[in-house]
Structures are given as C-alpha cells and as structure tokens.
Amino acid sequence: MDYYDNEDNENLEIELLLEAMNAKYGYDFRSYAKASIKRRIRHRMSIAGIKKITDVIERVIYDREFFIELLGDFSISTTEMFRDPTFFQALRKNVFPALKRLPFIKVWVAGCSTGEEVYSIAIMVKEENLYDKTMIYATDYSDKSLSSAKEGVFSIKSVKKYAANYIEAGGIQSFSNYFTAKADLAVIDPSLRKNILFSIHNLAADGIFGEMNIILCRNVLIYFNRELQNKVFELFTESLEAGGYLCLGSKETIRLSRCSDNYDEVLKDEKIYKKNMRPCSYSQDIDNNPVVTPEFVIKGGELIRDMRSKIEELDCLISGVSGKGVT
Numbered sequence: 207m208d209y210y211d212n213e214d215n216e217n218l219e220i221e222l223l224l225e226a227m228n229a230k231y232g233y234d235f236r237s238y239a240k241a242s243i244k245r246r247i248r249h250r251m252s253i254a255g256i257k258k259i260t261d262v263i264e265r266v267i268y269d270r271e272f273f274i275e276l277l278g279d280f281s282i283s284t285t286e287m288f289r290d291p292t293f294f295q296a297l298r299k300n301v302f303p304a305l306k307r308l309p310f311i312k313v314w315v316a317g318c319s320t321g322e323e324v325y326s327i328a329i330m331v332k333e334e335n336l337y338d339k340t341m342i343y344a345t346d347y348s349d350k351s352l353s354s355a356k357e358g359v360f361s362i363k364s365v366k367k368y369a370a371n372y373i374e375a376g377g378i379q380s381f382s383n384y385f386t387a388k389a390d391l392a393v394i395d396p397s398l399r400k401n402i403l404f405s406i407h408n409l410a411a412d413g414i415f416g417e418m419n420i421i422l423c424r425n426v427l428i429y430f431n432r433e434l435q436n437k438v439f440e441l442f443t444e445s446l447e448a449g450g451y452l453c454l455g456s457k458e459t460i461r462l463s464r465c466s467d468n469y470d471e472v473l474k475d476e477k478i479y480k481k482n483m484r485p486c487s488y489s490q491d492i493d494n495n496p497v498v499t500p501e502f503v504i505k506g507g508e509l510i511r512d513m514r515s516k517i518e519e520l521d522c523l524i525s526g527v528s529g530k531g532v533t
C-alpha cells in the first residue's frame with residue numbers, strides 16, 4: 207500500500223528532500239516541474255525498497271552513492287540523432303547561410319545528454335564545410351551522460367533509426383560513413399570530436415558562455431518551472447551575440463518569458479529564434495551570483511574554470527587562424 211494518503215505531506219517531504227540535496231551537494235532541483243521530480247523519486251524508492259521520503263532524505267545525506275543514483279534518475283536523458291528532422295532541415299536552410307559569413311562560429315549545446323544532438327550538429331557543420339572554423343561546446347550537469355557523450359559509441363540498432371532521421375533532415379552522405387562498426391556497436395568518427403569541448407555545466411547554478419553564435423537547448427527547459435526557465439533564458443541572452451540564434455525543443459518557447467522582446471522568430475514551428483539588438487529589460491544578476499555550494503559544485507566549479515581557460519586558449523587559436531586568412 208502507498209504510504210502517502212495525503213498529497214500535501216508528500217509534497218512537503220519532497221521540498222525538504224530537494225532542500226537537502228541543494229544544501230549538501232549544491233544540486234538545485236527546487237525549481238524543476240514537480241510532477242516529473244515526484245515520478246523520479248518514486249522510481250528510486252521502488253528500486254531501493256524505501257517507503258517514506260523522509261528515509262530518502264536520510265539516505266541522501268549520509269550515503270553519497272545513493273545520492274549519485276538519485277541524481278542520475280533526475281537527469282532524463284532521452285535523446286536521438288537528428289531528433290525532429292525538420293528542425294535540422296530548417297537549420298541547414300535558414301541558419302547556416304548566415305553562419306557561413308562569420309569568421310568563426312561558436313555553438314553551445316546545453317543539456318546535451320549522451321551526445322547524439324552534438325554529433326548531429328557536428329555532422330551538419332562538416333557537411334557545410336564549416337568544421338574547421340567551428341567550436342562546439344557541449345554541456346550537461348550529468349557527469350554520467352557526458353562521459354558517454356565523449357565516448358560516442360551507439361548501438362547499431364539505434365544508428366539505423368538515426369539514419370532515417372538523417373535522411374529526413376536532408377543528409378547528403380551515406381550515414382554509415384560517420385561510424386566504424388565494432389561488434390554490435392557503432393563508434394563515431396573521431397574527426398567529428400576534434401572541435402567539440404564537453405564539460406559539466408549546470409543551467410540552474412552556473413554562469414554564462416560568452417559570444418556564442420548559436421545555442422541549442424532542446425527538451426531541457428520543459429522540466430523547469432517558469433521562474434527557472436526565465437533565469438536560463440537570461441543566461442542564454444547574455445551568452446549570445448546579437449544576431450545569434452537560440453533553438454528550443456518542439457514543446458518549448460521563449461514567448462511569455464522575460465526575454466521574449468529580445469528575440470525575433472525565425473521559424474515558429476521549429477522554435478528557432480534570433481537575438482535582436484533591443485536592450486534587455488530584465489534585471490541581470492547572473493554574473494553576480496556566486497556559484498553556491500559544497501562538495502559537488504566545487505568540483506563542477508573547477509571544471510568550469512578549467513573550461514573557461516580552455517575557451518580562452520581556443521579563442522586565441524581561432525583568432526590566430528582567422529588572422530591568417532581563414533574565413
């Protein structure tokens with residue numbers, strides 16, 4: 207029998223659990239959509255044979271391994287290559303012609319999960335002959351997803367499905383050219399990984415990536431409440447160059463957010479927006495927010511600093527290269 211016959215009590219205990227996760231480890235899920243969080247907690251409770259959320263709180267505080275498992279549950283990693291093929295078709299047709307005119311291109315794939323979306327972008331960039339002047343920053347808060355993204359290994363079965371998406375997205379090569387078969391696995395062509403920088407970044411807590419020309423954050427904001435969505439839109443608006451593109455998932459929109467006026471719609475159905483020159487009306491305090499927290503985020507913070515210095519190094523390299531006439 208379900209321990210909870212009173213939803214208010216259950217919700218209260220969930221709030222306390224999320225407070226504990228934030229206070230102890232610096233992972234802040236307090237602004238995530240409640241229904242999805244509740245499902246994830248219940249899933250972990252049933253695996254661990256736990257009946258009460260108060261017991262989950264105790265386990266989270268005293269058992270780091272258990273916390274990591276719960277953290278994994280909170281990261282819904284569903285993804286595929288060339289997901290929503292018409293979006294990629296639109297990107298090729300409506301966005302890449304403008305990107306081609308830039309001396310170099312910075313792409314941020316936020317909430318990249320296990321890498322399928324990142325490699326899809328890398329393939330398109332390569333096919334448009336833009337790879338050598340493009341840097342792709344791929345971030346997620348989930349260490350586990352990022353490790354698998356870096357490996358770039360997929361099952362043959364899923365690659366067959368991705369091949370159909372690729373063709374629908376207007377792919378122009380034989381999709382198998384991008385993989386090497388290894389038993390029943392397909393390993394992504396390492397040359398596609400060359401200009402991809404994978405790093406931990408938590409959209410709810412960490413800072414901006416400057417001077418991006420395009421940001422993809424698809425099927426991530428759907429898990430956030432309105433306030434956190436606003437905060438993340440501000441982060442993106444600060445990170446994008448004027449004229450840069452913001453791409454969201456099919457069920458997400460910037461309309462009704464605090465940043466709505468800062469974007470023009472490029473393609474409504476594909477959720478592609480272009481940052482305009484209007485001054486931002488929201489009060490911007492992202493840079494002043496200290497990256498809170500103990501243990502885990504301190505580790506994350508190190509990685510972010512590390513990534514920032516890598517970005518600076520790469521910027522120097524790119525401007526060095528573009529100084530030699532690459533356009």
Ligand SMILES: C[S@@+](CC[C@H](N)C(=O)[O-])C[C@H]1O[C@@H](n2cnc3c(N)ncnc32)[C@H](O)[C@@H]1O
Nearest residue numbers: 281285317319346347348408409410424425426
């Ligand atoms: C459903 S997947 C979407 C993957 C990919 N963007 C796509 O559309 O196929 C959502 C991803 O968002 C990540 N995510 C959720 N909250 C996040 C946060 N606060 N910061 C960074 N990534 C987050 C999850 O870990 C997960 O990998």
